[in-house]
Amino acid sequence: MKPVPFIVLPCLLIMLLMNSSCSKKADNIAPVVTPPPAQTNFFANTAWSGTYHTQAQNYDAPCVLFFRGDTVVVIYGMLHFAVNGNPVAANLFTKDSIQGKITKIDNLSATQATITVQFDVINEQQMLSISQTNYLTGGPSDPSKFGYNSMQTSLRLCPNTGAMTIKNTTWNTPVITYSGPANGMHMYPDLSAISFDETNETFLRNGAAIAGIGFKYKQVGPMVNLAGYNDDPTIKQIIPYFGALSPNADTMWVTADFGTYYPRLPNPVETIHWYGLPGVTPLIFKTSN
Structure with a gap:
């Protein structure tokens, strides 16, 4: 049996030391921590009922508002508006629902929130204000621009469907x-x-x-x-x-x-x-x- 060349011994020693070092590092790796699920806002997936007001109707009529998660708002009812703000009868139209996208949430706490929503179908940005958790009012972000294609809502929080x-x-x-x-x-x-x-x-x-x-x-x-x-x-x-x-x-x-x-x-x-x-x-x- 031939003797191991001198140059091979240092190489084997270095490899053994590296393996030992890697093993120790692996033992010290921190465990993977799964982050907690993202918290949704308290109004997410809730339903609200009450009335809405426009300039194209005889009285404040009923409507129901649903939050789809905390990103989308849908309002249902026999919703009367005027095309391009023109109150002429031929330009009045009725929708059974309108959908809006939540673009901003302010003043958020456990009982209140101010929510900005863009309703493209009526070309209006609305501000929804929730107070005491269970009361919601809505209207144009700029109240001075309340027109025939605008709406105001006054709603209360509803319990679960059953x-x-x-x-x-x-x-x-x-x-x-x-x-x-x-x-x-x-x-x-x-x-x-x-x-x-x-x-x-x-x-x-x-x-x-x-x-x-x-x-x-x-x-x-x-x-x-x-x-x-x-x-x-x-x-x-x-x-x-x-x-x-x-x-x-x-x-x-x-x-x-x-x-x-x-x-x-x-x-x-x-x-x-x-x-x-x-x-x-x-x-x-x-x-x-």
Whole structure:
């Protein structure tokens, strides 16, 4: 056996020392720490109900606002606007929803926030202000520029979807108490009275269901797509309505489209207010469940 050359021994020694050093470094490597998930804002994925105001309607009408995460806002309702701010009737248009992108969040705490939202469909930047966690108001970022394509909102925070069901409930409208020939009659008679089962809405008159007349309603949280029935013998028409449940689910703001149907709702041009006072948001209430 030949002796190991002298030059090889130092090389083997260096390799052994390197391996030992690497082993010690590997033992000292800090463990990988998974960062905590990003915290969402308290208003993320919440639903809000109430009314909105524009210059293209007779009264503040119901709407429902949903936060999609904390980046997108969607407002649902029978939303009336005017194209390019022109109030001429031919330029008025109705949307069933508008979507906005949240571009900024300020003054954030556990109970309040100021949220800037860009609504492209109405070409308006809105400022949404949440106070005491459960009250939201919205309007143009520059209030002096409130025009026919602008809207203002006044909303309350709603509980989770399951707590707001209208299944197996009955609803009615207020009785007129102001003086005049309509005194003692029901406001908004299209909705006086109605009941909901698991899937269908029934129209009641004098406590009995109207035979052969019904409507398949839809509810998503505080938002309700329901119907009224105009039983005037010359009309006899099922009329689509939009409803926004109050947070306690005992009352519902309602409205209908005047452009296509004949809803019996407050009308400012009437000299006798048969269906309720003009300028007042129609409201129905739950009578049983």
